[in-house]
Amino acid sequence: MSALRVVPVHRHGRARLYVSLPDGRSAAWYDRDSGRVSLLMEEFREAVLQALAPFVTGEVTVGPPPVPTSADLARLTLHPDDDLAPNRPGEALLGELDGHGPPRRFRQDPRRALLAAQERVGAGLDALEGAGWRVLHSVPLPGGGVLDHLAIGPAGVLTFRTVAADRRRVRIADPLVGVGRSAPSPVLRWVRRDAERVALGLVVGVRGVLVVSDASRVDVAVPPPRDVRVLRDSEVGGLGRAGGVLKPADVEGLYWRARDRRTWLRT
Known part of the structure; x- marks a missing residue:
C-alpha cells in the first residue's frame, strides 16, 4: 500500500502526530507528552510504527485509545x-x-x-x-x-x-x-x-x-x-x-x- 501520511497537530496545549491512510481515514495518533501511540486500526500496527519511526524518541506505549476521562x-x-x-x-x-x-x-x-x-x-x-x-x-x-x-x-x-x-x-x-x-x-x-x-x-x-x-x-x-x-x-x-x-x-x-x-x- 502507499505510504501513510503523518500530520503534526497542536490542540489544547498538546502536540500530537496523526497518522492517516491514503484514503484519508485516521489510523492512529502519537501523543508526544505521554509517549503513547493510540491505534484506531490494529491491522495497520506495523505500518503506523514504521511511519512514526522518524518522529518518535525513546520508548512508546502502543495500544487502543485510552478511556476518556471526565x-x-x-x-x-x-x-x-x-x-x-x-x-x-x-x-x-x-x-x-x-x-x-x-x-x-x-x-x-x-x-x-x-x-x-x-x-x-x-x-x-x-x-x-x-x-x-x-x-x-x-x-x-x-x-x-x-x-x-x-x-x-x-x-x-x-x-x-x-x-x-x-x-x-x-x-x-x-x-x-x-x-x-x-x-x-x-x-x-x-x-x-x-x-x-x-x-x-x-x-x-x-x-x-x-x-x-x-x-x-x-x-x-x-x-x-x-x-x-x-x-x-x-x-x-x-x-x-x-x-x-x-x-x-x-x-x-x-x-x-x-x-x-x-x-x-x-x-
Missing part, C-alpha cells in the same frame, strides 16, 4: 455557546467600545487604555502555555462582573485584575490603589473577591494577582498585601518558572471546568 467527556459535551475558551483579552471592553463608535477627539476614553492593558497582560499569559499553563480571558460572572484573566498551571489557580497606569505612578496601600492624581479605589478588595468567587466555582484554592500595566513607578506601602500578589505586566512571564502545586492532569481537569460558562452561575 474532563474529556466534559469537553465533548460542552456546547459552543457555553465555551469560554474563545474569549479574547478584553472581550467585554471590546463589545462596549464597538457600540460607542469612534473614540472622542479631545479626550481619550479610559476604557481604551484598560483594553490595551488587558491585551498586553493576556498576551503574556498566553505565552505561558508551553510551560503547562491554561488561560481564560474575560470570564463573565453573575451580576455583570467580568474576570480579566484566569490562569491554571503548575503554580496553582490565579485570578488577574489589571490596572492601566498609562505611564503614571501607581500607589498601593492595602486595600487602596491610586493611579496618578486620581482618587484611590479599593482595588485589592476586588482582587480578593475575584479569587473567592473562583474558589467557590472550582472548589480549589485560588490566589489573586494585581497586574500593573505600563506604570512609570509602582510604590507598595509596608507591609505589602500578603494574600495578593502584585506584578508589573513585564513580570507575568516569570510565572512560567513557578510550580509545585498542580499536576498536569489536575490542570486539565480544572481548565475544562473553568471554561464552561455554567460553572460560574453559582458564584
Whole structure:
C-alpha cells in the first residue's frame, strides 16, 4: 500500500502526530507528552510504527485509545455557546467600545487604555502555555462582573485584575490603589473577591494577582498585601518558572471546568 501520511497537530496545549491512510481515514495518533501511540486500526500496527519511526524518541506505549476521562467527556459535551475558551483579552471592553463608535477627539476614553492593558497582560499569559499553563480571558460572572484573566498551571489557580497606569505612578496601600492624581479605589478588595468567587466555582484554592500595566513607578506601602500578589505586566512571564502545586492532569481537569460558562452561575 502507499505510504501513510503523518500530520503534526497542536490542540489544547498538546502536540500530537496523526497518522492517516491514503484514503484519508485516521489510523492512529502519537501523543508526544505521554509517549503513547493510540491505534484506531490494529491491522495497520506495523505500518503506523514504521511511519512514526522518524518522529518518535525513546520508548512508546502502543495500544487502543485510552478511556476518556471526565474532563474529556466534559469537553465533548460542552456546547459552543457555553465555551469560554474563545474569549479574547478584553472581550467585554471590546463589545462596549464597538457600540460607542469612534473614540472622542479631545479626550481619550479610559476604557481604551484598560483594553490595551488587558491585551498586553493576556498576551503574556498566553505565552505561558508551553510551560503547562491554561488561560481564560474575560470570564463573565453573575451580576455583570467580568474576570480579566484566569490562569491554571503548575503554580496553582490565579485570578488577574489589571490596572492601566498609562505611564503614571501607581500607589498601593492595602486595600487602596491610586493611579496618578486620581482618587484611590479599593482595588485589592476586588482582587480578593475575584479569587473567592473562583474558589467557590472550582472548589480549589485560588490566589489573586494585581497586574500593573505600563506604570512609570509602582510604590507598595509596608507591609505589602500578603494574600495578593502584585506584578508589573513585564513580570507575568516569570510565572512560567513557578510550580509545585498542580499536576498536569489536575490542570486539565480544572481548565475544562473553568471554561464552561455554567460553572460560574453559582458564584
